[in-house]
Amino acid sequence: MSNPQIRTAIMLTRFLCLISLVVATPAFGDEITLRGSLICNGACVPEPKTAKHNLVLFAIDGTPEVKADLDRILKESFPDRGLDADAAAKLLDQVSAKLKFFVDPESPALKDGKKNTGSGHYCMPAAAMAVTGEVREKDGKKWITARRMESAKLKYPERMLAPDKPFVTPDRVPITLKIDDKHTLTCVYIPPGKFLMGTPYYMWPYHVEEYPHPVKLTRGYYLAEIPVTQDLYEAVVGSNPSKVKGPELPVQNPTFADVDKFCNKLSERTGNVVRLPTSAEWEYAARVGTSNPPFGEKYQDQNSSGPDGFKAPLKVKSKKPNAWGLYDMASCWWEIMGDKAMYHVREGVTDPHYPPGTESARSQRTGRGIINDRWSMGTHEFITEKADYAGQKFRVLVEAEKK
Secondary structure: OOHHHHHHHHHHHHHHHHHHHHHHOOOOOOEEEEEEEEEEHHHHOOOHHHOOOOEEEEEEEOOHHHHHHHHHHHHHHOOOOOOOHHHHHHHHHHHHHHHEEEEOOOOHHHOOOOOOOOOOOOOOOOEEEEEEEEEEEEOOEEEEEEEEEEEOOOOOOHHHHOOOOOOOOOOOOOEEEEOOOOOEEEEEEEOOEEEEEOOOOOOOOOOHHHOOEEEEEOOOEEEEOOOOEHHHHHHHHOOOOOOOOOOOOEOOOOOHHHHHHHHHHHHHHHOOOEEOOOHHHHHHHHOOOOOOOOOHHHHHHHOOEOOOOOOOEOOOOOOOOOOOOOOOOOEOOEEEEEEEOOOOOOOOEEOOOOOOOOOOOOOOEEEEOEOEOOEOOOOEEEEOOOOOOOOEEOOOEEEOOOO
16 A cells, blocks of 8 residues: 555544544534432532532433543543542542533523522432533533533443452451450451542432541551440340340440440450441441442442331341341441531541530430441431431441550
8 A cells, every 4th residue: 555545544544533523423512311429519618618509410310421431540540459648539539520411500400499509508328320511611610501400320341340359458356345254245356447438429329428538547446346235235244125125136226325334344254445446347337447438339248127117136147247247237226436416527637536516315325337228338318316207226336455
């Protein structure tokens, strides 16, 4: 082939590629449908008081371009070994840069008072939505003028749904607390580390309380492999408040004062510091030290929810443990934390602990661990001693250093 023929072939190839690109890529102004997590912008920025509270969509599907962008981001930023804290933060930044679409507040779909603007409102939980409209770029941001907004089922990439694999194996053997001559409690060592706590806002479900932020835990600790059972609770406290009785079921709805009594008595009997875990210590252990997105689907083989909704979980150890040997972290009941109820901070923290100011039946604590189609492993709730829509249980933490 002569040089002119070669040049002609190259030009023709480039032209065909260009035509293909034009056909495949919707031009700004074309109506397209994007699917993803729809949330208020104030729920996913470090300074919500100064931010515009437009609705934003973190798109994961709907067009070949969106799928290609997400596939490329995962290929570049989601290692086979999983995400550590830094990698998870990088992934979050890339998804925000490439797949975050601001919904025009003047969109026809936002009529009837649904414009969700202003800075003094509550940012509602994310919704799984399909948004149809025209896309444009303005001020370095992608905008969509929404013509229709409909509920949708979201299918996240398999890489995001893969089981969590810990980066480190605990280097200490479990310890066994002797409660009395008949009862013992095994506690698993949890090594120190750093993780991105909370729920990435590209996920659904996502709640405004769960802002993702880096947390560093500088001290290892031991965490009970199971929630405290009714049998163990009676052996220490001498009573059983549970409505659904069973020696191998978690104790149900103990008062906060009696939880403290259980921990204090166990501390006296064993010579260890026994207490409730902080919310960060609990989530770090539940996610085995990783920062992978905590989709509820990943924990179904660990989920000890019983067949009767929120009525009662299964007996302890009915399902598989996580990779660090902890059972029943996912269930239909909240686990009571040592922290008061609060929104996640929006900055990095080290060894965070937020003890309740005043303990009473009305005081709020953080509850963790419910898994279903509306809650992920990153979910936390504000709970009081009165269980509203789910029972409450607890497990204990043993500090690695003795008194």
